[in-house]
Amino acid sequence: MGYLCPFETLSINIWSVDTTENLEIERKFLVRYPDTAILDTRRTVSILQTYLSDGENGSQRRVRRITENGEVSYTYTEKVFRSAVVREENERTITAGEYSELIKQAKEGFAPVNKTRYCFDYLGQWFELDTYSFSKELAIMELELRREDQHIFLPDNISVIREVTGEHAYSNSALANAGAFPADEKGEC
Numbered sequence: 001m002g003y004l005c006p007f008e009t010l011s012i013n014i015w016s017v018d019t020t021e022n023l024e025i026e027r028k029f030l031v032r033y034p035d036t037a038i039l040d041t042r043r044t045v046s047i048l049q050t051y052l053s054d055g056e057n058g059s060q061r062r063v064r065r066i067t068e069n070g071e072v073s074y075t076y077t078e079k080v081f082r083s084a085v086v087r088e089e090n091e092r093t094i095t096a097g098e099y100s101e102l103i104k105q106a107k108e109g110f111a112p113v114n115k116t117r118y119c120f121d122y123l124g125q126w127f128e129l130d131t132y133s134f135s136k137e138l139a140i141m142e143l144e145l146r147r148e149d150q151h152i153f154l155p156d157n158i159s160v161i162r163e164v165t166g167e168h169a170y171s172n173s174a175l176a177n178a179g180a181f182p183a184d185e186k187g188e189c
């Protein structure tokens with residue numbers, strides 16, 4: 001399973017996920033845009049994410065152009081949504097040539113997602129904070145879990161507005177197409 005910000009990169013392996021099943025268990029939170037300088041940031045990456053036409057069995061397909069420390073890499077991902085929290089995910093690294101070919105299959109009506117991801121540790125949990133150019137007030141924070149019922153310790157230095165797991169309006173594709181967070185969000189708790 002391909003995590004963009006795995007603990008394995010830090011030589012700490014906390015995941016006990018059965019990788020033969022390739023499950024992604026994730027929770028998502030709407031947060032006030034934090035001062036990223038106060039986070040225990042381990043990685044910062046720029047991501048250009050493009051959704052492709054749906055795959056077999058309705059799988060969601062995407063490609064990413066990832067820039068980190070001046071180096072560019074590319075990934076191809078297919079996801080099948082099992083529930084609001086659980087997805088079957090298959091991801092692999094691709095070449096620049098494969099990326100160029102796949103991008104021709106971009107899904108009509110879906111704008112590319114351009115975001116900066118800050119990956120940080122909080123009490124042994126690996127969080128990903130996605131910030132978007134269209135907002136300096138709000139961001140999305142995600143946490144991949146080992147189990148659906150796993151207890152979460154939310155960072156005390158980030159103001160969580162509410163959980164948005166499973167809410168389509170907060171999906172990357174919806175945010176990119178709208179170019180904004182939903183109008184009813186004012187950043188109030």
